[in-house]
Every structure is written in structure tokens, then in C-alpha cells.
Amino acid sequence: MPGKSVKVVVAAVVAAGALAGCGGQTRVGTAALVGGDRITVSSLDQTVRDWRGQFKDDPVANQIRANSSGLAPGLGDQESETDMQGALSLLVNFRVADRVARRAGVSVPEGLADRTTALMDQRGGAGSITLASGLPRSRARDLARFIATQTAVMQKFGADLNNAQSPLTVQAAQQWGELFQRTADGMHIKINPRFGRYDAAKVDIGPVVYDLSSAETGTSER
Known part of the structure; x- marks a missing residue:
């Protein structure tokens, strides 16, 4: 995957330094704050180390990731x-x-998460799919629950789960995306500038946006 530009990397280092020295709303060692729930840098580091150790030895996960990203395994x-x-x-x-x-x-319900896990197992293995997504196998249940949650919400919005191209399913997917964005916006998500900025519209953390406010607070808030 392409790396960040030198300019952005330098900005991230400066911003991270501001985080370490500030007395703002996030504590030293915080990777993210999500509605008051703290994700630490140490736990994130361990998660990624576990993922890398497992991913390199899983050819199925490598192939799934390559097929979805267009990159070589x-x-x-x-x-x-x-x-x-x-x-x-x-x-x-x-x-x-x-x-x-x-x-x-x-x-x-747990039963829906169970069925989602079983479906993942049929389509390459829940562990391998989780590895392909960028998380270690221990997070397979979390990923299954995330998928199950989207399924349940879209079903309430009228999705035809047997037809992904159905207008009802497309409309339900749009409603899910809009509700997800509104919910994320209301949770005041703060990301350590070292990792970037959360974009609820893209459901992703993008490149660092370095400005005066992020340098002063040591956070990147959506």
C-alpha cells in the first residue's frame, strides 16, 4: 500500500508530540475516543502485531485481501x-x-451473530475473512456482530436480504449509511492525529488533516 507523503508524516509526528504534551480531552496513549470509550495505542499496537503474525501464515486471508484490494498478497x-x-x-x-x-x-441476538459466523465459515472461514479485513482471528466474533448489526438494521428498513440488487435493499443500504453517519457525528469521535481523521461518510480513518486546532488539542475530531 502506498505510504504517506513526507509532509504528512512530519505533520503527524508534530501533532503526536502535541498530544503527548497537552492536557486536553484525551490522555497520553489514546488512539481514539468513541462516545467516551477509549481505545489505547498499546492495545491497537498489539492488535496489529497479532494480525500481522497470523495474516502472513494464512494463504486464504492473503488471497481474499488481494482480490478485494487489487494488491499482491x-x-x-x-x-x-x-x-x-x-x-x-x-x-x-x-x-x-x-x-x-x-x-x-x-x-x-447472539443467534444472528452465530449465523453470520457460520456464513463466513462457508465463504472462506471467519478467521481468514477477519484477517483479510485487517484484524486478528480473535476479532472474528466482533466482525460477525458488525455484519449482523447491519443486516438487522437494513432488514428493519425493508431490505430484501435475498436480493442485493432489489430497490428495497438499495434504499435500506442508503438509510443504514445515513444513520451510521449521523450516529458517528453525534458520538464526537476523536482520533489521535498520528492515525488520521475519522470520516463518517466514508466509514474510515483518512490521512492526517493538520491544522491549528488539532495541534492545540492533540485530537482530530469528527
Whole structure:
């Protein structure tokens, strides 16, 4: 995957330094704050290290990732900030999805998560799919629950789950996306500038946006 430009990397280092020295709303060692829930840099580091160790030895995960990204299978020699961004995006989105379900008045029973896991197992293996997404196998249940949550919410919005191209399904997917964005916006998500900025519209953490406010607070808030 392409790396960040030198300019952005320097900005990230400066911003991270501001985070370490500030007494703002996030504590030192915080990767993200999501509705008051803290994801630490140390836990994110361990998550990505676990992922890399498992991913390199899983040919199915490598192939799934290559097919979905258009990149050749395999890893570089060093952990990249892109890997960290991808993992953190998912960890943030898991938390947002739980709030979305509550706002939609939808419960996600364990049975639905079980069925989602079983479906993932039929389509390459839940562990391998989770690795291909950028998280270690231990997060397979979290990924299954995220998928199950989207399924349950879209079903409430009228989706035809047997026809992904149905106008009802397309409309439900749009409603899910809009509710997800509104929910994320209301959760005041803060990302350590080292990792970038959360974009709810893209459901992802993008490149660092370095400006005066982020330098002063040590956070990048959506």
C-alpha cells in the first residue's frame, strides 16, 4: 500500500508530540475516543502485531485481501500506519454500529451473530475473512456482530436480504449509511492525529488533516 507523503508524516509526528504534551480531552496513549470509550495505542499496537503474525501464515486471508484490494498478497517488512489506520477504523466502527442498532430500535441476538459466523465459515472461514479485513482471528466474533448489526438494521428498513440488487435493499443500504453517519457525528469521535481523521461518510480513518486546532488539542475530531 502506498505510504504517506513526507509532509504528512512530519505533520503527524508534530501533532503526536502535541498530544503527548497537552492536557486536553484525551490522555497520553489514546488512539481514539468513541462516545467516551477509549481505545489505547498499546492495545491497537498489539492488535496489529497479532494480525500481522497470523495474516502472513494464512494463504486464504492473503488471497481474499488481494482480490478485494487489487494488491499482491503478502506484507511488507514493517508495520505500516496504513495497517494501524485500517484496524482502528474497524474498532471504531464496531462501537458506532452498536449505537446505530440502539437508535434504530434493533436488537442483535447472539443467534444472528452465530449465523453470520457460520456464513463466513462457508465463504472462506471467519478467521481468514477477519484477517483479510485487517484484524486478528480473535476479532472474528466482533466482525460477525458488525455484519449482523447491519443486516438487522437494513432488514428493519425493508431490505430484501435475498436480493442485493432489489430497490428495497438499495434504499435500506442508503438509510443504514445515513444513520451510521449521523450516529458517528453525534458520538464526537476523536482520533489521535498520528492515525488520521475519522470520516463518517466514508466509514474510515483518512490521512492526517493538520491544522491549528488539532495541534492545540492533540485530537482530530469528527
